[in-house]
Amino acid sequence: MASSVTGNYLPRGCAVFTTFPDILFIPELIIGGLVWILIASTRVAFAMPQGWVMFVSVFCFVFTTVWLLIFLFGCNKGSVWPAMDTGYNATAALFYLSAAVIEAYVTLAISGGDLYTYRLNISAVVMAFVATLLYVIHTILSALRWKSL
Template structure:
């Protein structure tokens, strides 16, 4: 008989367990949608530079930090100290807040550029959609991480 590998709510997974447990299953979609925002914004003219610079910072920062978070969890580095459940909640809550602000900025700039070239406008709309999807994923991950932290 095969043993089940279900994680209790309070335990943090490591290894391939991060691919099968909620909220950790959201790592890869967060990286995909965040990477798409990064790519789509970078593929167009970054005008005006200030709000779109913030969008680029958020997408690159969250992509790199999520990648580091995956590596730490995959290698089991979080098993050496306590507080990782709280740090997981704090990071994903901050990332959700950052992505929400970036998505609102991006939507506003896209709205202002609607009279421009149609190809660029469509790319900007796709970036807005992916930014809001990334925001949603980070928010769901933060909520589920807070539940896990509460039970830790």
């Protein structure tokens, strides 16, 4: 698999699916979609914290899809795009970190309740931390690519 960290361009078109870190768009979408589904299928115990988790999962899913489409259609021409790529991924990583911590707290708070809901919340916590890790890796590699351009 080619690495765009050492190249002096942002991938466009189908090259997005052959370069690293841009291949991370796919697992980010899958894991983010799982967080969205798991939170949507649980019974809401605390509206505000779980609302934030739902907002983060939907926001990141939609904007990662938009970001992927920008890369696929080649609209990422110009010198500002590497910085924007790094900034978006850093923002998504911070959002998912906050959502994962909040969901872990909510899961602990409802641990004595319904076992099915508890297991769904545990799954959402794990997936949120995996999404955080993916976005952190994407951020680091995007920053390295940005600095090498």
